[in-house]
Amino acid sequence: MDELTFLTRWHRPGLIVDAGAHDGLLTLPLARLPGARVLAFEPLPEAHARLARACAGLANVTLRREALSDAAGTLKLVLPVLDGVPQEQWASTVKSYAGFGQRVGTRRLSVPAVTLDSLALADVVALKLDVEGAEYEVLRGARETLRRCRPLLTLELEERHREGATWAVPAFLDALGYDTGFHLDGRWHPVAALDRPRMHRASPDPSVFGAASERYVFNFFAWPRERDAEVRGV
Structure with a gap:
């Protein structure tokens, strides 16, 4: 199961936050869901410009050229360049x-950063995170939003970007009453089942594509534990 399938299957009308929107691969289809509004964050200037062009005229999409984190301020966004070609999807603040x-x-x-909590959003129904290792900081800055709104979450967690992420992020969410898992071979598995x-296993080096x-x-x-039976179908 991919992110769009998950967010579509259990969609409820309201605000979807797209953190690490890049050039709109998910922003655009999420904006087409019934009753959806999308708040998309993309701090990389070139990607944000393409995102703005792709979303032109969409009244239910709001764009912000900021990174989400656990404190307001300025972050260093590092963009790897492989053989002279920028690898935008690997850009990371960590x-x-x-x-x-x-x-x-x-x-x-240097990119501006805000916390999701500082925006005092009232109806967040989903949060998609693709932030190359900065998931923990984004969620720490969204703690009160998660408690108040109980959104669904999609998370790209990779040890190659942040060692310990596949342990630390689920543990943080567990304390907020969330279950974390992955979908493989047509069924749900708890994150503890990840071998x-x-x-x-993958290399953290942008030039290594094997291994x-x-x-x-x-x-x-x-997902919030109160939606466990709905999501897992039990």
Whole structure:
């Protein structure tokens, strides 16, 4: 199951927050869901410009050129450059991309950051996170929103971007009354069932495309425990 399938299947009208929207791969189909409004965050200037063009004329989409984090301020966004080509989807506020050899360079940008809680949103029904290792900070800055709104969550968690992420993020959400799992072979599995050596091995180096797990699991889903029977069908 992918992010769009999950968010579509259990969609409720309201506000969907897209953190790490890039150029709108999910922003646009999410905006077409019944009764949906989308608040999309994309701090990378070039990607934000493409996102703005793609969303032009969509009254139910609001764009912000900021990163979400656990405190307001300014963050360093590091964009790896492989053989002279920027790798936008690897841009991260928590990775330096140092020590990967001559093929991998970097661009560093200062980007504004806000917390989701600071926006005092009233009707968040879903939160999609694709932030290359900064998931924990985003969720810490959204703690009160999660408690108040109880949204569904999709999370791209990768140990190659943030060591310990597949443990720390589910533990944080567990304390807020959320279950986290992944969907494989047509059924739900708890995050505790993730066999990291077989199912979650990949290089943190943008120039290395091999040596990944044969079945690389990195899409995780979280839901409030009060919706467990609805989501898991039990």
